[in-house]
Amino acid sequence: MVITKEKQQYTQSGENLVLHSIKNFDPEEIFDCGQAFRFSETNGVWQGVAFGKVVTCKREGDTVIFYHMTEKDFIEIWYDYFTLDMDYDRVIQIISQDETLKCAAAFAKGIRILRQDPWETLCSFIISQNNNIPRIKGIIARLCETFGDEIEPGFFSFPSPDRLADLTVEDLQPLRAGFRAKYILDAAKKITAGQVEIYRLKHLPYEEAKQELLKIKGVGQKVADCALLFGCEKLEAFPEDVWIKRVMAMLLPAGLPECAREYAGIAQQYLFHYARNHNIK
DNA sequence: AGCCAGGGTCTGC
């Protein structure tokens, strides 16, 4: 099922915008599956910052409420961000030709791959290397508080590449990013200088886009694939981190099934979530 | 204390 931009499938009530009868949308699974690092939950309400704006949402059964959201922003920003044009029932049906993927998908039907900002995604996954999710979130929070703009009291935008390009590793010391600081700066410099045109990558074929990202120090196969999948709309990207290597060795030793080729990244996300919640060693 | 975390670079074979 797909939400279209036609009225009826969403309504406005007061300052809120409400999606009706939507399956495959669970904020907890979307924001807690390791693709976005700027959201947190309080009493079932998820809140964070994306594209320079605060987003607040909550699921109640098959209804999703976005708080303080105008119809204009919904149409122009959040419809794309939450990929409401994607038919997840159909994707799940396709990859469920394989029994293992069917099981993994059934375990977290509410996951969606967000369309995040390419720079924010790249920078976040540079920070992610040899790191754990709570600490990744901490470093990114300090990055935004230190170098971003305060868009609302207590909420900060993600700093642009230009903002960081002329800084030094000493300037980044308050982030406690360790050896990753120099990689963040190299990415900011190459993008600011036009050596890597990050906002053009989603229009390039997967392999060409990947080669561009690999020009950046500290960006290898896995970080590039995460940036492509979560920030450049490349659903065929299949990032292999330690969790995926473990779950593949145990459940799919012959490799990713052919039926999942087109949506490898979505299958990967179901597997990642499954592995982390089943103590796969 | 030692191991691990959504890895990558560098060196040596």
Place this chain on the structure above:
DNA sequence: GCAGACCATGGC
């Protein structure tokens, strides 16, 4: 092409 040391930091 592949193995191993090393890289900062913090939680367990």
